[in-house]
Amino acid sequence: MTDNKLAKVPNSGEIIKYINETLEVPNNPIIPFISGDGIGPDIWFASVRVFDAAVKKAFDNTKKIEWMEVYAGEKAHELSGEWLPEETAQIIKKYSVAIKGPLTTPIGGGFRSLNVSLRQILDLYACIRPVRHFEGVPSPVKEPQKLNVVIYRENTEDVYAGIEWKSGSKEAKQLIEYIRDNFGKNIRDLSGIGIKPISPFNSKRLVKKALQFAVDKNRSSITLVHKGNIQKFTEGAFRDWGYEVAKDDFSSQVISEADLWDKYNGQANGKVVIKDRIADSIFQQILLRPTEYDVLATTNLNGDYISDACAAQVGGLGLAPGANISDEVALFEATHGTAPKYAGQNKVNPGSLILSGVMMLEHLGWHKAADMIVDATQRTISEKTVTYDLARQMEGATKVSTSGFADAIIANL
DSSP states (O other): OOOOSSOOOOSSOBOOEEETTEEEOOSSBEEEEEOOSTTHHHHHHHHHHHHHHHHHHHHTTSOOOEEEEOOOTHHHHHHHSOSSOHHHHHHHHHHSEEEEOOOOOOSSSSSOOHHHHHHHHTTOOEEEEEEOOOTTOOOSSSOGGGOOEEEEEEOSSGGGGOOEEOTTOHHHHHHHHHHHHHHOOOOOTTOOEEOOOOOHHHHHHHHHHHHHHHHHTTOSEEEEEEOTTTOTTTHHHHHHHHHHHHHHHOTTTEEEHHHHHHTTTTOOTTOEEEEEEEHHHHHHHHHHOGGGOOEEEEOHHHHHHHHHHHHHHTTOGGGOEEEEEOSSOEEEEESSOOOGGGTTSSOSOOHHHHHHHHHHHHHHTOHHHHHHHHHHHHHHHHTTEEOHHHHTTSTTOEEOOHHHHHHHHHHTO
């Protein structure tokens, strides 16, 4: 692109293309990145060294990522006066794959979440978060290794659609009066009003992607997580639409939990079992019976809660990767916040972004490099060479900086 105002296209490298529902990845793909706000630059510059070292070693210099910086958040605002330049989203869309650090979003007033904005602009409808335990990572539960789930969270609607009006506003008052007059529902005066849209289109495509993953990866089950016992026409509908997708599109590969026992005597015979659980119940289930859950498909808000709760069982967000994916675009990101009080201190754990990069490499089909990073990360943790967040919980640990942790992983590749 020659008309970019901020981003500079690398002198070498080729564009990843999405052709006939297949990602066409050259040996030298151009991949946009957003370093992020707060601790973002610290963890990005540590992580990118790990990615480059793994790719170089795995493929003996025959493959190489050409990185292209694009801008969002504080750095974009400094350069252009905009928090999310239109150029950034357009570049990510054009290049198909990108990775980012955490971005600033104030609580309450101010600009909308940049993360949510990117997801909606690019229609990144599936938030994917694998959660697994690395041996040696301190955990608040006795057997964290029993939890190994992949969460597929609908990413574009629910309360995150941002349809709400402030208490006392003209719009909120009008809506309250309209609902009272036309539907006979009482809402207390001065209530803030929010609307929670959940559609069959978005629900079905999310569940379809989760089911396809479960089938392709030979996972044992998929669980629809919902609050349909209370919110029957949104959360409950999500559950019903999920079962419809399983029946209509995966009838030869997926069986219901009821049929598993009624027709197959508890023997799945290689098929994926689809079941559902109430949202509050699943919080108990992942603690008490984690081995019974494999892939979770959820509405937006429930997925936000449950993914953090799962991450807490295996050591926290410092080692929790994530991706936001559409049919044609994939944006990988650290799942934690910007932690501004630690910005520039070269202190925090870069594991979330490093493992998000692992997901990115798997998405590219570069599995050897991805596996090498996972193995090296496990080896580094087993050697108790860790950042402060883990070192303070591990007896005999060697505390290292953000960049020092990256150095240790690279040495263990």
